[in-house]
Amino acid sequence: MRLKDKVAIVTGAGSGIGRAAAMLFAAEGAKLILADLDNADETAEAIGANARGYAADAGDEDSIRRLVRQAEEHFGGLDIMFANAGISGGLKGIFEQTPEDWQEILRVNLIGPWLAVKHAAPAIKERGGGSIICTASVAGLRAGAGGPAYSASKAGVISLVETAAAQLVGSNVRVNAICPGLIETGMTAPIYQWARDKGRGASIGQLNPLQRGGEPDEIAKAALFLASDESSYVNGHAMVVDGGLSASHPFRKLAYGQTAA
Numbered sequence: 001m002r003l004k005d006k007v008a009i010v011t012g013a014g015s016g017i018g019r020a021a022a023m024l025f026a027a028e029g030a031k032l033i034l035a036d037l038d039n040a041d042e043t044a045e046a047i048g049a050n051a052r053g054y055a056a057d058a059g060d061e062d063s064i065r066r067l068v069r070q071a072e073e074h075f076g077g078l079d080i081m082f083a084n085a086g087i088s089g090g091l092k093g094i095f096e097q098t099p100e101d102w103q104e105i106l107r108v109n110l111i112g113p114w115l116a117v118k119h120a121a122p123a124i125k126e127r128g129g130g131s132i133i134c135t136a137s138v139a140g141l142r143a144g145a146g147g148p149a150y151s152a153s154k155a156g157v158i159s160l161v162e163t164a165a166a167q168l169v170g171s172n173v174r175v176n177a178i179c180p181g182l183i184e185t186g187m188t189a190p191i192y193q194w195a196r197d198k199g200r201g202a203s204i205g206q207l208n209p210l211q212r213g214g215e216p217d218e219i220a221k222a223a224l225f226l227a228s229d230e231s232s233y234v235n236g237h238a239m240v241v242d243g244g245l246s247a248s249h250p251f252r253k254l255a256y257g258q259t260a261a
């Protein structure tokens with residue numbers, strides 16, 4: 001029960017990583033305010049009395065403000081904010097994306113986490129401290145894992161947690177990011193489906209040394225670590241959870257034990 005009696009908000013809780021984190025946080029004793037555009041209720045119902053689901057836009061300031069208030073009204077305060085909601089915005093390139101594409105992707109993926117920090121931090125501070133976790137991506141580390149606006153938004157999230165951790169000095173509120181690699185969720189379902197339809201399901205995740213895609217629960221476990229007191233001295237950090245994908249420059253792959261010579 002690593003989150004016993006803690007109160008957490010999870011955005012993007014209706015699917016994928018957010019849903020897995022909500023289920024895991026609940027199993028570890030947390031009380032939960034779950035937010036998504038329209039499917040947070042299903043996750044809340046699967047958890048039971050300790051969770052409430054709300055339709056909320058994670059990139060909208062009033063919505064975030066309301067979620068924090070709901071945590072205070074229903075559960076007496078806030079200890080943990082998992083700003084996880086995000087959109088890929090598709091795979092259009094530099095020449096195809098429009099300013100509107102960029103505005104929406106940055107609004108949800110970067111302004112959303114900033115709003116989460118802005119409104120959750122004071123409430124968490126009131127409880128004596130706690131943890132804010134933002135979902136970034138390996139796409140924020142370097143190119144090749146998303147469209148241009150998506151990648152820029154996730155690089156921004158990594159910068160945000162560094163700046164926020166520094167600016168929250170003395171508050172005992174820690175702010176960290178998680179950078180998932182390829183995880184099978186609603187967001188990546190079309191990629192997985194495309195590969196499987198072509199009979200190439202076995203090639204999914206082959207670019208990382210573990211040679212597989214990740215599961216939402218593997219990111220949820222990282223979020224649990226960052227949410228709990230086990231990570232009490234981890235602050236301003238972007239934790240990469242990608243099977244080793246981003247650990248290496250591109251290279252000609254060899255079999256296990258084989259040498260290049």
Ligand SMILES: NC(=O)c1ccc[n+]([C@@H]2O[C@H](COP(=O)([O-])OP(=O)(O)OC[C@H]3O[C@@H](n4cnc5c(N)ncnc54)[C@H](O)[C@@H]3O)[C@@H](O)[C@H]2O)c1
Pocket residue numbers: 011012013014015016017018035036037038039056057058059084085086087088108135136137138179180181182183184185186187188
């Ligand atoms: N799946 C991956 O491979 C992968 C890799 C790196 C990072 N991520 C990040 O993980 C996070 C979770 O995505 P996922 O992979 O679980 O995808 P997902 O599509 O399964 O879940 C994302 C959820 O966020 C919700 N959402 C989207 N816009 C929202 C908004 N404005 N307000 C509230 N909710 C909104 C969606 O409705 C959805 O339920 C995202 O930030 C994503 O960028 C995913």
